[in-house]
Amino acid sequence: MSEDAQRNPVPESNMVKTEEVIDASAEEVAKSQALMQAVAEGKVEAVEKLLKDGANHSARAAHGRTMLHFATMTGSLPIVKLLLSYGHPWNLVDDDYKSVGDYAKSFNQPEIYDFLLEEGVRTELLMGLMQRKLKMELLEAQQDDDEEEEEGDQEDNEEKEEEKKDAKDATTASSEQEDQDTTVDEEPASKKQKVETLPEVPNAEYLAQPLQYTEDGDRLLDAEKNGVMMGWELPLMIRHAEVISPxxxxxxLNVGFGLGLVDTELQKYSPSEHTIIEAHPDVYAHMIKQGWDKKPGVKILFGRWQDVADQLEIYDGIFFDTFGEFYEDLRAFHEIVPNHLEEGGIYSYFNGLGATNQFFHAVYNRISELELSEMGFTVEYEEMDIGLKEEEWNGVKRAYWTLDKYYLPICRLDGF
Ligand SMILES: C[S@@+](CC[C@H](N)C(=O)[O-])C[C@H]1O[C@@H](n2cnc3c(N)ncnc32)[C@H](O)[C@@H]1O
Incomplete structure (x- = not known):
């Protein structure tokens, strides 16, 4: 995993700033500057003309402001639409990490805010769809390769068998033993190939590194001091537990043990079955040390949820909170939830999607809501105040949460 390890992050492409235009001719620079000027002055026709004329819209002004930031500040929805239609990204941030949505909020442009939000949702939904399509195509191609290779191997083996048979007739018993030894030592090429081309595990690096629980038991950190789970989240976990186990x-069912906060709360409701999935060996060892395997109703499935999902049963409530995975992984989990949730049951997840920027967070809340609704859930977000002090992050590499409010998802599985 990259050094930007986070909980339920949105793709990093959403968070980076593009570079300035390089290698541009004097004429191109002049055109681009004229465009910036026209945008800042809200001159729609001039903007349209310059864009048509090929003016580059990716230049930035002071504070790293993009043309879309300017269009938002001046409150010109037609210019916002024009820039987007000419391929200006919706999700760039300025030097203070402020997105165009943040500008629309601070400059009191509700119409532009709504439009940008919808644009973000549309774009990300489309990107997700394309990513999944590509992944499917790659998997299918890989399966075809594997099958071809297996067929090839089978033919090779049959040929080898034939050769062996001939050799057996012709040679002594001892040389036949040598032949067999050689065959046993060889790993089939197709198997090696399979391992190398399996889809990558997004948090493989995290899962392979040692973790550390602080002495007061209030934090779980990875080897680079990224916060995997922090004690300040207790009020959130109390409410998540209450919501899925009313x-x-x-x-x-809880996916991801961490500090065991949500599981400790769930135990207070004397669950008849309490299944916990945990993938990290250090966390699993910690759970065993604390006697979680002997608590009433508790069943621990050690492994990634992706690998143990076939052992799941039916539950009245499900909570999901892993580390180092992306929205696409969360979405993949959402797809299996209806198979394991009682009708009318409640599903909830740690909602840290894009949680270092209010606007990206809003976009992902909407995307998640739309996709969950399509999967048969009625979704509502319960607003909770966070009021987090900066000191909470002392000793931690990077804050994974900077927002004031938490939107706790309550997803009820509708009847069919
Ligand atoms: C943020 S913590 C969970 C905190 C927990 N909700 C609590 O109340 O303390 C995330 C946990 O998910 C585990 N995890 C990460 N990826 C996983 C996966 N694919 N399947 C299961 N567990 C995973 C991590 O090892 C970690 O223990």
Whole structure:
């Protein structure tokens, strides 16, 4: 995983700033400057003409402001639309990490804000769709390769068998033993190939590194001091547990143990079944040391949720909170939730999508809501105040949360 390890991050492409235009001719620079000027002055026709004329819209002004930032500041929705239609990205940030959506909020441009939000949602939904399509195509191509190779191997083996048979007739018993030894030592090429081309595990690096629980048990950090789970989240976990287990004696599933905050809360509801999936060996060892395997109703599935999903049963409530995975992984989990949730049951997840920027967070909340609705859920977000002090992040490499509000997802599986 990159050094930007986060909980439920959105793709990093959403967070980076593009470079200035390089290698531009004097004429191109002049055209681009004229465009910037026209945008800043809100001159729609001039902007359209310059864009048509090929003016580059990726130049930036002071503070790293893009043309879209300027169009938003001046409140010109037609210019915002024009820039986007000419391929200006919707998700660039200025030097203070402020997105165009943040500008629309601070400059009180609700119409532009709504438009940008919808644009972000549309673009990301499309990107997700294309990514999944590409992944499917790659997997299919890989399967075809594997099958071809297996067929090739089978033919090779049959040929070898034939050769062996001939040799057996012609040679002594000892030389036949040598032949067999050689065959046993060889790993089939197709198997090696398979391992090398399997789809990558997004948080493989995280899962392979040692973790550390702080002495007070208030933090779980990775080897680079990224916060995997922090004690300040307790009020959130208390509410998540209450939401998925509104009464005693229910069957619950939690994915990702971390500090065990949500599981400790769930135990207070005396669940009749309490399944926990955990993938990291250090966390699993910690759970065993704390006797979690002996707690009432508890069943631990050690492994990645992707690898143990076939052992899941039906639950009344499900909670999901992993580390170092992306929205696409969360979405993949959402796809299997309806198979394991009782009708009317509640699903919830740690909502840290794009949680270092209010606007990106809003875009991902909407995307998640839309996709969950399509999967058969009724979704609502419960607003909670966070009021996080900066000191909370002392000793941690990077804050993974900077927002004031938490939007706790409550997803009820509708009847069919
Ligand atoms: C943020 S912590 C969970 C915190 C937990 N909600 C709590 O209340 O303390 C994330 C946990 O998910 C685990 N994890 C990461 N990827 C996983 C995966 N694919 N399947 C299962 N567990 C995973 C991590 O090892 C870590 O223990």
């Amino acid at each position: 009464q005693k004696g229910l069957r619950v």
